[in-house]
Amino acid sequence: MKIALLGYGKMGKTIEEIAIQRGHEIVIKTSDEDGYDITLADVAIDFSVPKAAFFNIVNCLKHGVPVISGTTGWLDNYENAVNICMEENGAFIYASNFSLGVNIFFELNKQLAKMMSQLKQYNVTIEEIHHTQKLDAPSGTAITLAEGIISEHTAYSKWLLNESKEQVIPITAKRIDSVPGTHIIDYTSKTDSIQITHTAHNRQGFALGAIVAAEWILDKKGVYTMKDVLNIG
Incomplete structure (x- = not known):
């Protein structure tokens, strides 16, 4: 699976490490809103900053790339993201915590x-x-x-x-x-x-959950939560 990491801070680096261990390839690593071709990726994982998250999510959905977002502080635009996902027949998971x-x-x-x-x-x-x-x-x-x-x-x-x-x-x-x-x-x-x-105890639990969600959403359409990924609740 080819993964785009949108947001390459401490969490992004931890996700990269675990993704490679699980046999995936990181094709995009960026902390900027511009300058990347999202179509290179099979799936995107967004752990950016609030001002960039909505742009990143919409960019993925507009280009048919499933997107997982764990960025907080942007949720005033969550319903807009959901509507765009449905309009574009895309795939999207937001979670406040992927652990x-x-x-x-x-x-x-x-x-x-x-x-x-x-x-x-x-x-x-x-x-x-x-x-x-x-x-x-x-x-x-x-x-x-x-x-x-x-x-x-x-x-x-x-x-x-x-x-x-x-x-x-x-x-x-x-x-x-x-x-x-x-x-x-x-x-x-x-x-x-x-x-x-x-x-x-560390960031590994958050990172692993995000990768599991990315693996799960591949080839799916719709808006999901971690309850769907884990089949709980």
Whole structure:
């Protein structure tokens, strides 16, 4: 499989390493919006920056190249990307986190929220911790976790960063050197706490999940999620 890496930072380099180990070829490596011929690739993996992500995704879809995107911070244009994918009969997966473990964690989070929805004495909070180079806060993963709780727990209607209000899930974002990513869901009452945590030890899990998604989407048409790739939920 010939892969275009759109965004060649630390994540792109890790994806390259694992892709080659799995027998794939990297035909494009770029951190720029221009200057590459996307038709050289069988599939594209976008881990760029928010201002470039939408351009990269549309460019792939317009040229019939399936695209996997893990870039966060551009989701105001997500529905536009979905519409373009459908118009072009393309293939597209966006995930706030491609880690196989995190996607299982997403489903565990929803199940716990459903179980806790009748227990009004518990208040839920989310904490996410990432490396200091991460540009957006809260993380896309934390937002997905919050949305998962809201979908199952009627006591909550939205989330806010570093702010606690009634019917709001507060998300705390911390930035610490060399932390790949930690997400903590905490339900606390006056008598006890229930906590679930996902801790990434390195970038390999995120990279592997993106490559697995790229392998899966080849020759498919439509808009998918990691739930489709992993057949979970």
